[in-house]
Each structure stands twice: as C-alpha cells, then as structure tokens.
Amino acid sequence: METEDLVLTALREAFDHLDAHRITSSAFLDNPSSIAVSRKVGYRPNGRQWVNQRGAAAEQERVLLTPETFVRDAPVRVTGVAQLRAFPGMT
Numbered sequence: 001m002e003t004e005d006l007v008l009t010a011l012r013e014a015f016d017h018l019d020a021h022r023i024t025s026s027a028f029l030d031n032p033s034s035i036a037v038s039r040k041v042g043y044r045p046n047g048r049q050w051v052n053q054r055g056a057a058a059e060q061e062r063v064l065l066t067p068e069t070f071v072r073d074a075p076v077r078v079t080g081v082a083q084l085r086a087f088p089g090m091t
Contacts, residue, residue: 004037008073011041015067017081026060028053035061042069 014020025043027034043063050057 004040007037007041011065011070012072013084015070017084021066023065024062025065026062029059029061035063038063038065040071041065042071044069 011023014023024046025038026049027038029035029048043065046062046064049060049062051060052058
C-alpha cells in the first residue's frame with residue numbers, strides 16, 4: 001500500500017467512524033512530497049511555525065483538514081469499528 005493510500009484510509013476512518021471534526025498535520029518546508037500528499041487529500045494551510053530539527057531551526061507548514069475539505073476516493077467497506085472504539089483512549 002502506498003503512502004497516499006495509507007493516509008486516505010486513516011483519514012476516512014477518523015472522519016467516518018471515529019467522529020473526528022478536524023485533523024491537523026505539519027511538514028517541513030524542505031519536504032515537498034509530504035506537503036503535496038496533504039494538499040491532494042484536502043488539507044488547507046493553517047500557518048507556519050519554527051521548530052528544532054536536529055539542533056537547527058526549521059520551518060514547518062501547518063495544515064488543517066475537515067470533513068468538508070477532505071477529498072475522498074472510492075468508498076470502502078469497514079469492519080471492526082466497535083472493537084476499535086473499545087480500545088483505551090478512543091472514547
């Protein structure tokens with residue numbers, strides 16, 4: 001499974017079965033592949049921040065995804081949601 005497929009699966013699960021209202025992420029500006037995947041699935045810019053990366057200052061782009069901006073692919077059948085919700089910290 002490719003990175004983009006894994007991302008889509010996790011986001012779909014969060015919005016459709018775990019009642020997520022928003023999901024945030026960030027990527028270093030020198031990682032255009034990560035930023036491109038985020039934009040492709042519907043993340044929108046949500047500011048920038050400077051963080052410590054291996055002892056040096058590095059800028060990150062923060063992004064925000066909501067159910068309304070999420071770009072979905074083909075529907076997927078999901079099983080095991082009840083067991084996942086029963087996992088500690090999921091409710």
